[in-house]
Amino acid sequence: MLLQSTITCPHCSVAKTETMPTDACQFFYECTGCGTKLKPKSGDCCVFCSYGSVPCPPIQEVRAGKPGAASCCA
Numbered sequence: 001m002l003l004q005s006t007i008t009c010p011h012c013s014v015a016k017t018e019t020m021p022t023d024a025c026q027f028f029y030e031c032t033g034c035g036t037k038l039k040p041k042s043g044d045c046c047v048f049c050s051y052g053s054v055p056c057p058p059i060q061e062v063r064a065g066k067p068g069a070a071s072c073c074a
């Protein structure tokens with residue numbers, strides 16, 4: 001389980017590594033470069049799934065095929 005994900009801003013390409021919460025999804029993320037408030041793309045549950053190098057922990061479990069993995073908010 002990876003808990004750090006590098007978010008790359010689609011507007012200014014600034015990348016920043018953030019630690020992800022394991023028990024909740026982060027829906028909004030404010031870019032440290034240009035201040036744009038990022039929201040997940042449609043179909044994604046959080047900003048890490050849309051813009052991060054690593055998807056959020058619940059999605060990692062689902063993708064790993066872990067039985068009984070809780071989907072966070074999908």
Ligand SMILES: [Zn+2]
Pocket residue numbers: 009010011012013014031032033034035036
């Ligand atoms: Zn930005």
